[in-house]
Amino acid sequence: xxxxxxxxxxxxxxxxxxxxxxxxxxxxxxxxxxxxxxxxxxxxxxxxxxxxxxxxxxxxxxxxxxxxxxxxxxxxxxxxxxxxxxxxxxxxxxxxxxxxxxxxxxxxxxxxxxxxxxxxxxxxxxxxxxxxxxxxxxxxxxxxxxxxxxxxxxxxxxxxxxxxxxxxxxxxxxxxxxxxxxxxxxxxxxxxxxxxxxxxxxxxxxxxxxxxxxxxxxxxxxxxxxxxxxxxxxxxxxxxxxxxxxxxxxxxxxxxxxxxxxxxxxxxxxxxxxxxxxxxxxxxxxxxxxxxxxxxxxxxxxxxxxxxxxxxxxxxxxxxxxxxxxxxxxxxxxxxxxxxxxxxxxxxxxxxxxxxxxxxxxxxxxxxxxxxxxxxxxxxxxxxxxxxxxxxxxxxxxxxxxxxxxxxxxxxxxxxxxxxxxxxxxxxxxxxxxxxxxxxxxxxxxxxxxxxxxxxxxxxxxxxxxxxxxxxxxxxxxxxxxxxxxxxxxxxxxxxxxxxxxxxxxxxxxxxxxxxxxxxxxxxxxxxxxxxxxxxxxxxxxxxxxxxxxxxxxxxxxxxxxxxxxxxxxxxxxxxxxxxxxxxxxx
Numbered sequence: 375x376x377x378x379x380x381x382x383x384x385x386x387x388x389x390x391x392x393x394x395x396x397x398x399x400x401x402x403x404x405x406x407x408x409x410x411x412x413x414x415x416x417x418x419x420x421x422x423x424x425x426x427x428x429x430x431x432x433x434x435x436x437x438x439x440x441x442x443x444x445x446x447x448x449x450x451x452x453x454x455x456x457x458x459x460x461x462x463x464x465x466x467x468x469x470x471x472x473x474x475x476x477x478x479x480x481x482x483x484x485x486x487x488x489x490x491x492x493x494x495x496x497x498x499x500x501x502x503x504x505x506x507x508x509x510x511x512x513x514x515x516x517x518x519x520x521x522x523x524x525x526x527x528x529x530x531x532x533x534x535x536x537x538x539x540x541x542x543x544x545x546x547x548x549x550x551x552x553x554x555x556x557x558x559x560x561x562x563x564x565x566x567x568x569x570x571x572x573x574x575x576x577x578x579x580x581x582x583x584x585x586x587x588x589x590x591x592x593x594x595x596x597x598x599x600x601x602x603x604x605x606x607x608x609x610x611x612x613x614x615x616x617x618x619x620x621x622x623x624x625x626x627x628x629x630x631x632x633x634x635x636x637x638x639x640x641x642x643x644x645x646x647x648x649x650x651x652x653x654x655x656x657x658x659x660x661x662x663x664x665x666x667x668x669x670x671x672x673x674x675x676x677x678x679x680x681x682x683x684x685x686x687x688x689x690x691x692x693x694x695x696x697x698x699x700x701x702x703x704x705x706x707x708x709x710x711x712x713x714x715x716x717x718x719x720x721x722x723x724x725x726x727x728x729x730x731x732x733x734x735x736x737x738x739x740x741x742x743x744x745x746x747x748x749x750x751x752x753x754x755x756x757x758x759x760x761x762x763x764x765x766x767x768x769x770x771x772x773x774x775x776x777x778x779x780x781x782x783x784x785x786x787x788x789x790x791x792x793x794x795x796x797x798x799x800x801x802x803x804x805x806x807x808x809x810x811x812x813x814x815x816x817x818x819x820x821x822x823x824x825x826x827x828x829x830x831x832x833x834x835x836x837x838x839x840x841x842x843x844x845x846x847x848x849x850x851x852x853x854x855x856x857x858x859x860x861x862x863x864x865x866x867x868x869x870x871x872x873x874x875x876x877x878x879x880x881x882x883x884x885x886x887x888x889x890x891x892x893x894x895x896x897x898x899x900x901x902x903x904x905x906x907x908x909x910x911x912x913x914x915x916x917x918x919x920x921x922x923x924x925x926x927x928x929x930x931x932x933x934x935x936x937x938x939x940x941x942x943x944x945x946x947x948x949x950x951x952x953x954x955x956x957x958x959x960x961x
Contacts, residue, residue, distance in 0.1 A: 593655015
């Protein structure tokens with residue numbers, strides 16, 4: 375029987391933590407762990423990526439789509455450096471990912487080939503937990519701590535294992551050693567509810583509010599039923615952040631869409647008219663679109679108390695799970711919908727939807743990119759998974775792709791890094807091979823890493839129960855895009871015009887190229903009916919640029935010079951303040 379090594383211990387701990395797969399690139403410094411994974415019979419499996427950055431994105435995508443723990447592997451030096459982008463994605467979007475990094479440095483330290491101070495390198499992105507393994511006895515507890523910390527803090531962690539340690543033999547039964555921590559696998563998730571006094575105060579504010587707006591982020595996942603029930607009870611309008619877009623059925627008549635620079639005018643108008651704001655699991659950065667400070671009394675629900683009040687002044691903080699907290703609020707909020715406010719919100723929604731349809735129908739040369747996403751809405755498969763990249767495609771996704779219940783969608787929210795969509799889509803497909811997956815990206819992201827990761831798709835697709843993985847490439851053939859949330863005008867011809875659909879066909883996949891607007895629907899039908907993964911290349915007009923909705927608050931600020939208008943606003947706010955004080959006195 376072969377000796378049991380630390381590398382085998384790593385596999386055992388991954389299995390104990392129910393990790394189905396680890397993503398990475400093989401290399402000398404991590405080779406013993408990779409070999410142990412190869413011998414594990416797929417439990418867990420090792421998924422080789424074309425690049426370490428893609429591997430880290432896949433691990434983060436796995437955490438986002440499954441709610442589980444993502445794992446990525448790399449070696450020292452430049453391989454470790456390449457992990458950082460995907461790990462920062464996990465950090466900023468609060469997802470648990472564990473990086474296991476091999477090191478193979480022999481001889482005196484200091485300017486050794488590929489030597490990088492790994493503790494300092496990962497010290498920021500994995501600041502919750504970065505540790506070196508030194509002895510075989512440490513490794514099980516070290517990995518358990520890394521997994522437990524990642525799960526508890528919803529952040530990335532890192533364990534560095536020297537190659538010599540990975541190859542070290544360990545006994546079948548390890549004696550307890552003084553000074554060595556022990557841990558038991560498990561996810562330390564708890565039911566978290568706010569204090570009753572805070573729930574009482576929040577219910578009082580919601581009860582006296584006349585124009586209630588609810589802003590939903592990714593923390594609202596799983597709470598759709600409670601959010602809709604509360605909105606109906608109060609006659610409230612609802613807006614979502616980009617990360618919160620999959621939470622609610624976007625066909626609801628009071629759903630104003632995404633808030634922010636890539637969002638809708640209806641969402642901006644909702645915030646501009648609100649006197650009460652309920653924020654549910656959101657850390658949305660577009661604060662210019664929130665009500666003017668002092669205009670609305672605000673309640674914020676978040677599982678992480680550190681986030682409360684960081685984006686907007688909060689009157690009542692509620693630290694707790696969204697579903698449980700909303701369920702408790704529903705038990706205390708009276709049924710008093712403001713039908714006039716709800717009618718105003720629904721009118722804004724109707725106008726916005728007509729406006730968006732009109733934008734998509736405008737002629738373009740050759741194809742309007744808005745039309746491409748709009749044609750997908752009616753064809754989006756039930757229970758599909760959607761991965762969205764950065765760039766103008768993000769704006770068209772936010773405004774034109776309606777997500778019905780059952781469809782999950784993920785994107786690189788807080789970091790906003792190009793090149794996430796195809797790695798995300800691969801992670802989603804490997805997690806649920808019986809579900810159709812779509813990746814939406816532009817030609818910049820496709821050239822960055824998409825062309826390479828199509829090789830991974832070609833290598834694995836025949837094992838999938840449902841072979842549909844559709845990669846939409848909006849080919850505008852220039853360098854336009856969204857940088858820091860803003861449109862940057864491009865120069866036609868700056869980027870090489872790659873035959874993306876042709877590249878897919880060379881790999882044995884399906885490829886469709888469409889450059890006529892009347893054929894866009896048929897192109898989607900062909901791509902979604904293909905018996906293998908497909909690249910749908912849409913040749914779109916680079917002159918069609920996303921418009922940025924004007925924050926509705928600008929209208930209020932413009933009234934400052936109007937004495938009568940100013941008095942009306944002040945009187946309205948003072949009346950609301952009196953009602954709130956009276957309600958608080960009753961609590």
